[in-house]
Each structure stands twice: as structure tokens, then as C-alpha cells.
Amino acid sequence: MKRRKFLKLAGISAAVAGGVPSFLLREVKARSYTPPPGALTARRWGMAIDMKKCWEHPECNDCIKACHAAHNVPEIPEKKKEIKWIWKDEFEHVFPEQPNEFNNIVFEHKPFILLCNHCKHPPCVRVCPTKATFKREDGIVMMDFHRCIGCRFCMAACPFGARSFNWVDPRPYIQEFNPEFPTRMKGVVEKCLFCYERLEKGQLPACVEACKHKALIFGDLEDENSEISRILKERFSIRRKAELGTEPSIFYLIG
Amino acid sequence: MFEKALKGSRKYWLWLGFLGTLILIGFLAFLAQLQYGLGITGMSRDVSWGFYVAQFTFLVGVAASGVMVVLPYYLHNHKVFGPLTIFGEFLAIAAVIMCLLFIIVDIGQTPRLFNVLLHPTPNSMLFYDMIVLNGYLALNVICGWAALHGEYKGTKYPNWVKPFIYLSIPWAFSIHTVTAFLYAGLPGRHFWLTAVMAPRFLASAFCSGPALLLLALLIVKKVSKFDPGQKAIDTLSKIITYALLANIFLFACELFTAFYSNIPGHMYPIIYLFKGLHGHNEWVIFMWTAWLFMLIAAILLVIPHTRKNINTLAFACVILFIGAWIDKGIGLLTGGFTPTPFETITPYRPTIPELLISIGIWATGFLIMTVLFKIAITVKEARA
Numbered sequence: 001m002k003r004r005k006f007l008k009l010a011g012i013s014a015a016v017a018g019g020v021p022s023f024l025l026r027e028v029k030a031r032s033y034t035p036p037p038g039a040l041t042a043r044r045w046g047m048a049i050d051m052k053k054c055w056e057h058p059e060c061n062d063c064i065k066a067c068h069a070a071h072n073v074p075e076i077p078e079k080k081k082e083i084k085w086i087w088k089d090e091f092e093h094v095f096p097e098q099p100n101e102f103n104n105i106v107f108e109h110k111p112f113i114l115l116c117n118h119c120k121h122p123p124c125v126r127v128c129p130t131k132a133t134f135k136r137e138d139g140i141v142m143m144d145f146h147r148c149i150g151c152r153f154c155m156a157a158c159p160f161g162a163r164s165f166n167w168v169d170p171r172p173y174i175q176e177f178n179p180e181f182p183t184r185m186k187g188v189v190e191k192c193l194f195c196y197e198r199l200e201k202g203q204l205p206a207c208v209e210a211c212k213h214k215a216l217i218f219g220d221l222e223d224e225n226s227e228i229s230r231i232l233k234e235r236f237s238i239r240r241k242a243e244l245g246t247e248p249s250i251f252y253l254i255g
Numbered sequence: 256m257f258e259k260a261l262k263g264s265r266k267y268w269l270w271l272g273f274l275g276t277l278i279l280i281g282f283l284a285f286l287a288q289l290q291y292g293l294g295i296t297g298m299s300r301d302v303s304w305g306f307y308v309a310q311f312t313f314l315v316g317v318a319a320s321g322v323m324v325v326l327p328y329y330l331h332n333h334k335v336f337g338p339l340t341i342f343g344e345f346l347a348i349a350a351v352i353m354c355l356l357f358i359i360v361d362i363g364q365t366p367r368l369f370n371v372l373l374h375p376t377p378n379s380m381l382f383y384d385m386i387v388l389n390g391y392l393a394l395n396v397i398c399g400w401a402a403l404h405g406e407y408k409g410t411k412y413p414n415w416v417k418p419f420i421y422l423s424i425p426w427a428f429s430i431h432t433v434t435a436f437l438y439a440g441l442p443g444r445h446f447w448l449t450a451v452m453a454p455r456f457l458a459s460a461f462c463s464g465p466a467l468l469l470l471a472l473l474i475v476k477k478v479s480k481f482d483p484g485q486k487a488i489d490t491l492s493k494i495i496t497y498a499l500l501a502n503i504f505l506f507a508c509e510l511f512t513a514f515y516s517n518i519p520g521h522m523y524p525i526i527y528l529f530k531g532l533h534g535h536n537e538w539v540i541f542m543w544t545a546w547l548f549m550l551i552a553a554i555l556l557v558i559p560h561t562r563k564n565i566n567t568l569a570f571a572c573v574i575l576f577i578g579a580w581i582d583k584g585i586g587l588l589t590g591g592f593t594p595t596p597f598e599t600i601t602p603y604r605p606t607i608p609e610l611l612i613s614i615g616i617w618a619t620g621f622l623i624m625t626v627l628f629k630i631a632i633t634v635k636e637a638r639a
Contacts, residue, residue: 150363
């Protein structure tokens with residue numbers, strides 16, 4: 001043991017013994033999770049969606065299909081009770097505060113790709129009474145399907161409608177079952193998890209990989225040299241409901 | 256003293272039997288919900304809370320309102336409320352139990368309910384709601400039962416109860432404030448994002464709760480020898496009047512802020528509720544009924560002549576209760592979820608099983624209230 005490490009440990013022990021509450025010692029907090037070798041890691045994962053490229057292929061739903069197949073997302077026929085992790089909606093619904101009375105040609109009814117924003121300050125995490133939804137150190141807003149009690153407070157708190165609830169048993173509605181990913185049971189909330197399970201294996205998220213047109217750019221927002229950081233510096237992008245201060249990690253490149 | 260609840264007239268048993276039937280039906284509907292999932296209700300991805308959470312919110316108010324008879328007696332020595340405090344506390348017990356039941360039936364994974372205790376999360380308002388509601392239940396059981404026992408023995412309540420009584424007064428305000436904070440701190444839900452949410456919750460609670468109590472006392476007066484006394488009824492009706500006026504005033508403040516600022520997000524939920532939006536007008540008739548009822552009740556209560564007449568007073572209390580129930584029960588919830596975060600409208604209508612479960616819980620509350628009131632009345636009659 002190095003002298004420095006020893007002193008540190010001794011200091012911490014003394015502090016704990018002295019009754020200093022552990023939350024004051026945030027800097028020595030143990031890592032709750034160590035990614036396996038070969039995993040993709042970041043300080044804050046984010047995604048930029050190049051809408052111009054996306055609009056060139058209005059029929060393409062590859063990202064949605066890939067995600068929903070990979071994660072056993074059920075196809076619920078009743079629209080009011082559907083489950084979705086990534087989907088499309090029109091400009092007026094995605095940016096309800098943006099429509100412009102006089103300039104309504106450029107974006108009118110244009111589809112946008114929607115998914116969980118993995119906010120820096122997620123209101124869903126703030127309200128969850130069991131920590132079933134929590135933010136990882138790399139910025140991913142996670143869900144523990146086994147801890148969720150189904151109170152749906154997170155759905156009321158999310159200003160982006162990113163969360164779905166299993167109103168009924170979803171298993172009969174799964175089209176193609178993927179044994180690599182857990183299915184859910186009735187009574188729990190679910191949403192996009194930024195493919196944490198693929199990142200662990202060194203793979204990009206399923207939607208990013210599935211996009212033939214390279215419209216989805218995934219990377220570390222806090223790494224200056226990442227592709228996403230470079231693009232965000234160069235091009236004009238908007239985020240949904242930025243005025244609410246949740247700091248979404250999904251950026252829409254529209255310029 | 257529980258034996259007092261076991262001896263009663265035919266009418267008493269018929270009433271309990273009627274409530275028992277409703278409870279049984281509600282319980283069967285709940286079993287069906289457990290089997291099928293919350294898909295049995297009218298809730299949806301967009302309106303993810305509905306009738307259950309609405310009843311919960313309204314009943315937290317009824318529970319808190321017990322303080323409106325406890326406070327004047329213990330803090331202002333308003334002697335005519337002395338015999339009534341027990342009823343206020345017993346009403347609170349019944350209401351809190353209903354609240355807890357409504358939470359239990361609203362949860363998607365009922366067996367995991369105790370995860371809230373296993374993984375306590377102080378950043379969630381539900382954590383505090385759990386503490387204040389269960390604490391309030393305990394306080395009212397302690398205070399109500401000790402006071403009744405004192406009366407039974409012909410003595411004053413024991414001294415050790417006093418700190419609990421004084422604690423129960425601010426605690427009553429806390430339960431409804433925390434419940435308002437469940438809503439008032441959510442970004443993007445414009446109808447809920449208002450600083451007057453907690454004050455308005457308290458105002459509507461302190462008129463609707465005592466209105467229910469007053470009606471219950473009028474029934475008690477009819478079916479037993481216990482008379483709450485004209486003076487007590489007078490004070491109670493004045494409390495109801497002031498609280499109702501405060502509720503109307505605070506709602507007017509909401510209207511001003513929304514419409515003078517002309518901010519669409521703030522106006523849309525109100526327009527949806529009272530006028531309809533994008534061709535949807537599901538709740539318009541309900542909302543107008545609610546506010547007309549509350550306004551008529553306000554007029555009847557403000558005029559001394561109609562307030563002192565027992566018939567118009569009872570009528571005012573009935574319509575006030577219905578009005579406040581619609582406004583806070585249904586209006587608050589649907590207004591918060593409509594329009595959706597996408598500025599679209601997904602209509603919500605409760606389903607039959609959802610209503611049967613809710614009626615079953617209300618019946619449970621009335622059963623608890625009836626039994627507790629029966630015990631209190633029998634003890635009081637024996638002393639008279």
C-alpha cells in the first residue's frame with residue numbers, strides 16, 4: 001500500500017468514525033458499477049439526430065424496428081395503452097411551443113424521432129419513491145423493472161411523454177421474442193435505456209446501428225473530440241422543452 | 256369499547272349490510288384488476304393517473320379537515336366544540352384509511368408496495384406523503400381513542416395525550432400540503448405548476464371536509480340522543496363559509512394568472528375543462544356543475560338567514576361537497592394530464608370496474624366512520 005493511499009484511508013476511517021455523514025464524503029464514494037473490459041464508456045452519453053437526413057427517407061422505420069425487436073417491446077393494438085421506446089411524431093407535437101404562425105412550410109407536419117431524453121436533471125428520477133429509476137454516472141437514466149411498484153409518478157413527472165406503463169401483461173403482444181433481453185410484466189413502467197446492455201459489450205445502441213443513413217450520432221457529450229461534440233459545435237440544434245431546465249441529452253440537428 | 260358497535264337498531268345493521276355488500280363487490284372487482292392489470296381501468300399512456308388518485312387527493316383533504324374542530328377547541332378553548340373533536344378525529348381516521356386503500360389499488364405491482372419502505376427515497380414527495388399520512392392516522396387513533404376513553408370513564412383525557420393533540424394540528428396541514436406538492440413540483444404540467452396549489456387544497460379541504468362532518472352530525476342528531484348543539488353547528492357553518500370563499504378566491508387567482516398572461520400552456524387545461532378543446536368536451540358539464548354548486552352554496556352560506564336554517568344549510572353542504580369533489584377529484588387530475596405533453600388530447604373516462612372498486616373503498620370508509628361514530632355516540636348517550 002502506498003503511503004498516500006494509506007493516509008487517505010486512515011483519514012476516511014477517522015472521518016467515518018468521527019461521525020461525519022457519508023454524504024459529505026462524496027468524492028470518495030465507491031464506484032457502484034465497473035464496466036466490463038471492452039465496454040463503451042462516456043462521461044455523459046448523448047445523441048444528435050440529423051433530421052435532414054432522416055426526412056430524406058420518410059418511409060424508413062429501421063431504428064424503431066431494431067429497438068423494439070431488440071428489447072421485446074410489445075405491439076399493443078389499443079393506441080391509448082401502447083408501449084414505445086422510440087417512435088415518430090410530427091413537429092407540432094414534438095415542439096408544441098415552437099410553431100410559427102407565418103413560417104409553417106419548413107417544419108409543418110415533419111416527423112421527428114422521439115425517445116427518452118436522458119436528461120441531466122431528470123424529474124422522473126426526482127419523484128420515484130423507490131429509486132427504481134435512477135441516473136447512472138454516464139448519464140443514462142435507468143429503470144429497474146424489478147423494483148418498480150407501478151405508481152406512475154415518473155410518467156406524471158416526465159414532460160416528454162417518454163415513459164410507457166404495462167397496463168396488461170405485455171408478453172402475448174411480443175412479435176419476435178429476443179431471449180437476450182428481459183421481458184416485462186404487467187404493472188411496471190418502461191422506456192428507452194440507451195442500450196446499456198449493448199454498450200457493455202462494446203456495441204452502439206440498436207437504433208444507431210440500424211440507421212443506414214447515419215442520421216443518429218451517439219457519443220460522449222463531455223468529450224470534446226467525440227463526433228457528437230464536433231457536430232453540435234458546427235450545426236444548429238434544438239432540444240425539446242429546454243426551458244424546463246431538465247437538460248435533455250437528445251439534440252435535433254435541423255440546420 | 257368496541258362492543259358498543261355490536262348493538263344497534265335494525266336500521267343500523269341494514270346500513271352496515273348495505274355497505275358490506277358494496278365492499279364485497281368492490282373487492283371482487285379489485286381481484287379482477289389484480290388478475291388482468293390496470294388495463295381494466297380507463298387510464299392510458301397519456302392520462303396515467305385517474306379516478307383512484309383523484310379520490311386519494313380529495314380524501315386527504317377530508318382527513319385534514321378534522322383539524323377544523325380540533326383547532327378551535329384546543330387552541331382557542333372554543334368550548335362548544337368539546338364534544339365534537341372526537342367526531343373530527345374519527346372522520347379523519349376513516350378518510351386516511353380510504354386514502355391508503357386508494358393508493359394500494361392504484362399501484363401496478365401491489366405486492367411490491369413495501370419497496371417504498373425497503374428503499375426509502377427522501378427526494379420523492381411520495382416518501383413524505385407516506386410518512387405524514389401514516390403518522391396522521393396514528394395521531395388520530397391515539398387522540399380520538401384516548402379522548403373517548405376519558406369520556407367513557409367520566410374523566411378528562413389523560414395528560415400524556417396533550418402533546419399528541421397539539422402535534423396533530425400542524426400535522427393536519429402538512430398532509431394536504433405534501434399532497435399538493437406531489438403535483439405542484441412537476442415541470443411541464445402547467446395546470447399543476449402553481450404556488451397556490453397547496454393553499455387551494457387546504458381551502459377546498461376545509462370547506463368540503465367540515466361540510467361532510469356537519470351532515471354526519473345532523474344525521475347523528477336525528478338517529479340518537481346526542482345533540483351537537485346549535486352553537487357548535489353555527490361555528491362549523493361559519494368555518495365552512497370562510498373556507499369556501501377562500502377556495503373560490505384562489506381559483507379566481509388561477510383564472511387571472513392564466514388568462515391575463517395569455518400563455519397557452521396555462522390556459523389550455525382550463526379551456527379544456529370548462530369549454531372543451533379540439534372538439535373534446537368530456538368534462539365541461541361536470542366542471543360547470545361543480546362551480547355552479549359551489550357558488551350557490553357560497554350564496555346560501557353567506558346570507559345569515561339561509562345559513563341558520565337547518566334545511567338550506569344541509570342543502571348547501573350537500574352541493575358544496577359534490578362541487579368540491581368534482582373540482583378536486585376529477586378536474587384536477589384530468590386538467591393536469593390534458594393537453595398531453597404533445598399538446599394533444601386523450602380523453603379519460605373511468606370504467607365500470609374502476610368505479611366499483613372506488614365505491615367499495617368509499618363504502619369501507621363509511622363503514623369505519625359509522626362504527627366509530629356509533630361507539631362515540633353510545634358512550635356519550637350513556638354519560639348524558
